[in-house]
Amino acid sequence: MCVTCGCDTDHNDKKLINVERDILHENNLMAQRNRGYFDAKNIFALNLVSSPGSGKTTLLERTLTDLKDELRFAVIEGDQQTANDADRIHATGTKVAQINTGKGCHLDADMIFHTIPGMKLEENSILFIENVGNLVCPAMFDLGEQDRVVVMSVTEGDDKPLKYPDMYSSANICVINKIDLLPYVKFDMDAVKANAKKTNPNLEIIELSCTSGEGMETWYNWLKSKVPANESELSHTN
Amino acid sequence: MHELSIVMGILEIAQQYAKEAEAKKIDEIELDIGVLSTVEMNAFDFAWNQGVKNTLLDGAVRKVNRITGKALCMDCDTAFDIANVFDPCPSCASHLIAITQGKELKVKSLIVT
Numbered sequence: 594m595c596v597t598c599g600c601d602t603d604h605n606d607k608k609l610i611n612v613e614r615d616i617l618h619e620n621n622l623m624a625q626r627n628r629g630y631f632d633a634k635n636i637f638a639l640n641l642v643s644s645p646g647s648g649k650t651t652l653l654e655r656t657l658t659d660l661k662d663e664l665r666f667a668v669i670e671g672d673q674q675t676a677n678d679a680d681r682i683h684a685t686g687t688k689v690a691q692i693n694t695g696k697g698c699h700l701d702a703d704m705i706f707h708t709i710p711g712m713k714l715e716e717n718s719i720l721f722i723e724n725v726g727n728l729v730c731p732a733m734f735d736l737g738e739q740d741r742v743v744v745m746s747v748t749e750g751d752d753k754p755l756k757y758p759d760m761y762s763s764a765n766i767c768v769i770n771k772i773d774l775l776p777y778v779k780f781d782m783d784a785v786k787a788n789a790k791k792t793n794p795n796l797e798i799i800e801l802s803c804t805s806g807e808g809m810e811t812w813y814n815w816l817k818s819k820v821p822a823n824e825s826e827l828s829h830t831n
Numbered sequence: 832m833h834e835l836s837i838v839m840g841i842l843e844i845a846q847q848y849a850k851e852a853e854a855k856k857i858d859e860i861e862l863d864i865g866v867l868s869t870v871e872m873n874a875f876d877f878a879w880n881q882g883v884k885n886t887l888l889d890g891a892v893r894k895v896n897r898i899t900g901k902a903l904c905m906d907c908d909t910a911f912d913i914a915n916v917f918d919p920c921p922s923c924a925s926h927l928i929a930i931t932q933g934k935e936l937k938v939k940s941l942i943v944t
Contacts, residue, residue, distance in 0.1 A: 606944050607858065607942055607943070607944055608852060608854070608938060608942070608943050608944075609942050610848050610849075610940060610941040610942075611939075611940050612844060612848050612937075612938045612939060612940055612941055613937065613938075613939060613940075614844050614937060614938050615936060615937045616837055616840045616841055616844065616862075616936045616937055616938060617840065617936060618840075618844070619840065619843065620840070646876075654932060694878055696832060697836075699833055699836075701836070701857075729833070729869070730833035730836075732869060733833055733869055733925070734833075734836075754917075755917060758915060758916045758917050759869045759916065762916045762917075788917075790926060791917040791919070791926050792916055792917040794925075794926045794927045814911075830858075
């Protein structure tokens with residue numbers, strides 16, 4: 594359409610193009626491709642997000658070690674630099690791939706798409722995707738995961754969910770880690786739960802400590818509940 | 832600084848549509864950016880200036896529609912304006928709300944030559 598008078602010709606050589614395209618469209622398409630792949634292989638993919646140092650990698654190490662005889666796992670590690678986290682996961686005997694984002698502050702669906710073919714993921718397994726430690730940017734980028742887990746620790750402020758509401762509102766599960774340190778820090782568990790529920794009333798909260806092991810059972814039961822459920826769904830549709 | 836990724840996404844879309852229209856130049860670009868879309872406008876401006884250098888968008892007029900936030904209470908059906916995703920319903924104080932407007936992030940139109 595012509596911009597000058599609205600006629601059908603290209604008056605003045607200027608042309609209006611109605612685009613109406615979501616800026617994250619490409620990422621969302623790629624995320625759906627990943628999701629389709631995970632669904633087809635009955636892989637339960639989790640996107641783990643948090644600020645740096647909340648204990649995502651430690652949570653994974655402990656989970657992979659404790660459940661290695663019961664469930665099959667694979668891990669994608671996202672960090673700006675180094676393969677340190679991948680080395681830690683590798684030491685547990687789990688299949689792992691490291692993505693270094695360089696200057697990037699988040700993982701995106703395209704990075705996951707290009708990483709999964711080389712991993713040869715097993716059917717009926719769990720894939721943990723540990724995102725870059727950052728509570729802002731990863732919130733916007735769907736990776737194709739089934740559930741998003743936000744990990745926080747009791748050494749952080751109890752107003753964190755209100756400071757970073759986008760991350761908390763986009764997550765399904767909130768793991769509150771390091772509860773063995775509760776006697777030593779000023780952290781109001783009721784306040785943090787109330788704040789988290791303000792941003793997302795449907796958020797499930799699991800309190801645990803990777804050091805003492807307290808609460809880990811709840812987390813494990815939650816994980817286990819996810820995989821067999823998918824399997825029974827599959828047998829229904831077949 | 833995910834704003835740079837956003838700018839690169841806009842650039843990709845704009846270039847694709849301009850190419851399809853066999854345009855030589857993009858004169859104007861219109862964007863919808865909702866206030867709840869997690870885009871920080873200062874960071875966005877900074878990323879924009881760097882990201883569009885020597886591209887078809889270099890020098891284009893950028894029109895940004897900042898769409899205000901609106902929500903609907905799932906408990907009492909009240910429609911209200913929100914500034915933050917954790918704002919409660921003003922009638923019944925519930926947090927069980929559906930955001931109906933303000934998360935937009937899209938390229939609306941281009942004017943090309």
